[in-house]
Amino acid sequence: MLVQRKGRMVVIEGCSVDIDHAVNSLRRLGASRVLVQSPLGLRKIAARVGQILAEKGFDVAFSSSNCWGGCDIAYHEAAAMGADALIHLGHTPFLKKDRTQTIYLECRYAEDGALKSLVPEITETVKGFASVGVGSSVQWLDCLKVVVEELRRVGLKVLTAKPSMHAVETAQVLGCDVSALKTLENSVETYLVVGSVFHALGIALLTSKPCFAADPHTQKVKNLWEMRERILRQRHYNIERFKKCQNVAVLVSVKPGQKKLGLARRINSMLKNYGKNSCILAADEITPSTILENTFEAFVNTACPRLSIEDQSQFSKPVILPAEAMVAMNALSWEEVVDEGLLMYPWGWTGGQAADKFWRPLRMVTT
Amino acid sequence: MLVQRKGRMVVIEGCSVDIDHAVNSLRRLGASRVLVQSPLGLRKIAARVGQILAEKGFDVAFSSSNCWGGCDIAYHEAAAMGADALIHLGHTPFLKKDRTQTIYLECRYAEDGALKSLVPEITETVKGFASVGVGSSVQWLDCLKVVVEELRRVGLKVLTAKPSMHAVETAQVLGCDVSALKTLENSVETYLVVGSVFHALGIALLTSKPCFAADPHTQKVKNLWEMRERILRQRHYNIERFKKCQNVAVLVSVKPGQKKLGLARRINSMLKNYGKNSCILAADEITPSTILENTFEAFVNTACPRLSIEDQSQFSKPVILPAEAMVAMNALSWEEVVDEGLLMYPWGWTGGQAADKFWRPLRMVTT
CATH class of the missing domain: 3.40.50.11840 (Diphthamide synthesis DPH1/DPH2 domain 1)
Incomplete structure (x- = not known):
C-alpha cells in the first residue's frame, strides 16, 4: 500500500x-x-x-x-x-x-509492504507481553501504523511517546536519542523498534527490558539481549583498559551537532586532577588512522556516542564514553551507568536525579 | 653531523x-x-x-x-x-x-647521516650527466649541501632554483609544485630529488628528462622513468574511460589551499556544453566510499592533483585532472599535456604560452 x-x-x-x-x-x-x-x-x-x-x-x-x-x-x-x-x-x-x-x-x-510482511513475526515475538513501547527510525514512521494496529488487535497495550531530546516525531528514535522509548520505561514490558539493529540497540543499551529490532530490509525480528550484553562487556573491558593508560586524549568533534567542548574541557580537567596526562583532541571524521597515529594510549569520546559503541572493534585503543570515563575515575559506578541508563548522553532522557549523578562531579572541576 | x-x-x-x-x-x-x-x-x-x-x-x-x-x-x-x-x-x-x-x-x-651514506650511490647514478637540477622536500633541505658539494666535486654542474608557485625555499618541491625544478629544464640534463618517490614523481611526470629520487629512509636511489611511463599510461587510459561516461561530477575541495571553485565551474560548464551531464561535487576528505557511492560514473578532480596520480587505483571510476578533462573534450591533445608538462596545475610553472593553452578554452565558457 x-x-x-x-x-x-x-x-x-x-x-x-x-x-x-x-x-x-x-x-x-x-x-x-x-x-x-x-x-x-x-x-x-x-x-x-x-x-x-x-x-x-x-x-x-x-x-x-x-x-x-x-x-x-x-x-x-x-x-x-x-x-x-x-x-x-x-x-x-x-x-x-x-x-x-x-x-x-x-x-x-512510501510502501509498507516489507513491514507488513514482517507483522506476523513481530506479533509472534511480542505477543507474550502485555504492553510494548514502539519506536522507529524516521524512515519507517509512515508505515508504523500497520504494526501498531495489529499488536493492538491481538490485545497488547501499545504505547508511543514524544521524544524529549533531538528527535522530533512521536516514536522517532535516533542513534543517540531514544527518549521517545526511555520515557515509557515504567509503562511497558518490552520495546519494539522498527528499523535497523542500529536503531534498536540504543534503547537496548539503556534499559534492562527486552528489546526487539524489526528490520523490514532483512525481514528479521531480532532480540537484542545478547548483543546488549556483549557490548556492555566490551565497554566494561575498555574502561578497565583505559584505567591503565597514562596518556589520554578527550576527543571533541567539530561537527555542529556533536561538539561538546564544555563537557570535554571538564572531563579533561577531571582526568588531569585524577593524575592522567590528558589533552583535548579535535576531530571531524574519526577514523582508525587519524586517532591511532597519535601518541595517546586511550581516548574519551565526546563526539557521537555510537562511534564507541559500533566502532570500538576498529580501534586498537579504548575509545570510551563520558560516563565511562567517570567510571574509570571512580566518580560513578559501572552498575549505576548500566542500571540507570547513563551510557549515552545521560542528560537527555534520564530524570533529574540520574542526570545529576553524571554532572555533579563535572560541575566541581574548573577548566 | x-x-x-x-x-x-x-x-x-x-x-x-x-x-x-x-x-x-x-x-x-x-x-x-x-x-x-x-x-x-x-x-x-x-x-x-x-x-x-x-x-x-x-x-x-x-x-x-x-x-x-x-x-x-x-x-x-x-x-x-x-x-x-x-x-x-x-x-x-x-x-x-x-x-x-x-x-x-x-x-x-637535523642529522644528515642517512643522506650522507647515500651520496656514493647518488654520485654513481648521475655522474654520467654533465648537469643536474637538484630539489628536495622541505624535510631534507638543511642536509642538501652534502649532495650538492659532492656532485660539484666530481665535476657536475649542479643547479638549484627558487620556486615560483607555492613552495618557498630554494630547491624546495611540494607534491603539487615542482617549479623550482621545472624552471631549470633548459639548463640541466637530469633531475635529482632528495626525499621520497612521491616528491620526485612530480617533476618526473612533467619532464621527459631522467629523474631520480634519492630517499635517505629507504637508502635507495630510484630512476622514475618506468613509474612515470606507467602512470602516464594509466592517466591516458582513464581519459579514455572518462570519454565514455555520461554522468560526471567535478570535484571541488573545501580545503583552503585546494579550493578551485572558479576553475571547477568553468570545467563543469564546458562538460555540459560538450554534452555530458555534469555537476559540482564538494569534498573535504576524498575517499573511495564518499565519491563512489554517488551516482556519477566519473570525476574531474580540481582538488589535490596527487589524489588522481597516487590514488586512482583505489577508485573504481576515473578521477581525472583538469588538463585531462580538456583532452577528453578535445580542447587539448594528450601529447601537448605530456610534452609541455600541463598535467598538474599548468598555470604554475609553464611559460605563458603553455598555460594559455590550458586556459584559453576555459575562458571562453560562461558559468
Whole structure:
C-alpha cells in the first residue's frame, strides 16, 4: 500500500520526498546556489532531487562527504562553496539553529509492504507481553501504523511517546536519542523498534527490558539481549583498559551537532586532577588512522556516542564514553551507568536525579 | 653531523623545531588557546611541541584530522575549537593569507647521516650527466649541501632554483609544485630529488628528462622513468574511460589551499556544453566510499592533483585532472599535456604560452 502523507510527495527510489516544500522554501529564502547533502545510503535520491532543483533553475552542487545524522550538517562546505542554502536529506532537524539556511527533506518509505510482511513475526515475538513501547527510525514512521494496529488487535497495550531530546516525531528514535522509548520505561514490558539493529540497540543499551529490532530490509525480528550484553562487556573491558593508560586524549568533534567542548574541557580537567596526562583532541571524521597515529594510549569520546559503541572493534585503543570515563575515575559506578541508563548522553532522557549523578562531579572541576 | 640552523632549534624525534619562534609568535599575537596541527607522520613531534607549549602556559589542543600539506590548514577546526592561533607542523606557508593566525613550524631533519651514506650511490647514478637540477622536500633541505658539494666535486654542474608557485625555499618541491625544478629544464640534463618517490614523481611526470629520487629512509636511489611511463599510461587510459561516461561530477575541495571553485565551474560548464551531464561535487576528505557511492560514473578532480596520480587505483571510476578533462573534450591533445608538462596545475610553472593553452578554452565558457 502506498502510504499517504501531507503535501504533494514525489516518490523517489521508494521514498516520499516533499520536493514542493524544498522548491517553495528555496524560493521564499531567495536562494539560488544550493548544496544538496545526504547520507551515503540516499545518494541516488540526492541525485534525483538535485536534478529536479536544477531543472527549476537552481544552481545545484552536491556534498560528497559522509553524513552521519542531523548532527552532521555541511555548514562548513556550504560556506566554502558559497551556497545560499542547504538541502539536507534523510534526517529531521537536530540543531536548534542553522548556520546556513537548511531545508530538511525526510525520505520516508512510501510502501509498507516489507513491514507488513514482517507483522506476523513481530506479533509472534511480542505477543507474550502485555504492553510494548514502539519506536522507529524516521524512515519507517509512515508505515508504523500497520504494526501498531495489529499488536493492538491481538490485545497488547501499545504505547508511543514524544521524544524529549533531538528527535522530533512521536516514536522517532535516533542513534543517540531514544527518549521517545526511555520515557515509557515504567509503562511497558518490552520495546519494539522498527528499523535497523542500529536503531534498536540504543534503547537496548539503556534499559534492562527486552528489546526487539524489526528490520523490514532483512525481514528479521531480532532480540537484542545478547548483543546488549556483549557490548556492555566490551565497554566494561575498555574502561578497565583505559584505567591503565597514562596518556589520554578527550576527543571533541567539530561537527555542529556533536561538539561538546564544555563537557570535554571538564572531563579533561577531571582526568588531569585524577593524575592522567590528558589533552583535548579535535576531530571531524574519526577514523582508525587519524586517532591511532597519535601518541595517546586511550581516548574519551565526546563526539557521537555510537562511534564507541559500533566502532570500538576498529580501534586498537579504548575509545570510551563520558560516563565511562567517570567510571574509570571512580566518580560513578559501572552498575549505576548500566542500571540507570547513563551510557549515552545521560542528560537527555534520564530524570533529574540520574542526570545529576553524571554532572555533579563535572560541575566541581574548573577548566 | 648535526646541521646548524638559525635560531635556537630544539631537536625532537631527529628534527629541528624552532620552539622559540612558536612561543615568541604566540606571545606576540596574544594567543592563549592554541590548536596544534600536523600530518600523521609528525604526530610524535606534535605531541612534544604541544607539551612544551602547555608547560609555557598555553591552552593546547591537537587536531586529529589528516593533514595533506600546507594547502590543508585546519582553520575550520581552529574556529570550532575557539583557538586563537594554529601551530602547523611540517609544511611551509602555502596560502597567502591565514584565516586563523598560523605559525608554520618546519620539521627539517637535523642529522644528515642517512643522506650522507647515500651520496656514493647518488654520485654513481648521475655522474654520467654533465648537469643536474637538484630539489628536495622541505624535510631534507638543511642536509642538501652534502649532495650538492659532492656532485660539484666530481665535476657536475649542479643547479638549484627558487620556486615560483607555492613552495618557498630554494630547491624546495611540494607534491603539487615542482617549479623550482621545472624552471631549470633548459639548463640541466637530469633531475635529482632528495626525499621520497612521491616528491620526485612530480617533476618526473612533467619532464621527459631522467629523474631520480634519492630517499635517505629507504637508502635507495630510484630512476622514475618506468613509474612515470606507467602512470602516464594509466592517466591516458582513464581519459579514455572518462570519454565514455555520461554522468560526471567535478570535484571541488573545501580545503583552503585546494579550493578551485572558479576553475571547477568553468570545467563543469564546458562538460555540459560538450554534452555530458555534469555537476559540482564538494569534498573535504576524498575517499573511495564518499565519491563512489554517488551516482556519477566519473570525476574531474580540481582538488589535490596527487589524489588522481597516487590514488586512482583505489577508485573504481576515473578521477581525472583538469588538463585531462580538456583532452577528453578535445580542447587539448594528450601529447601537448605530456610534452609541455600541463598535467598538474599548468598555470604554475609553464611559460605563458603553455598555460594559455590550458586556459584559453576555459575562458571562453560562461558559468
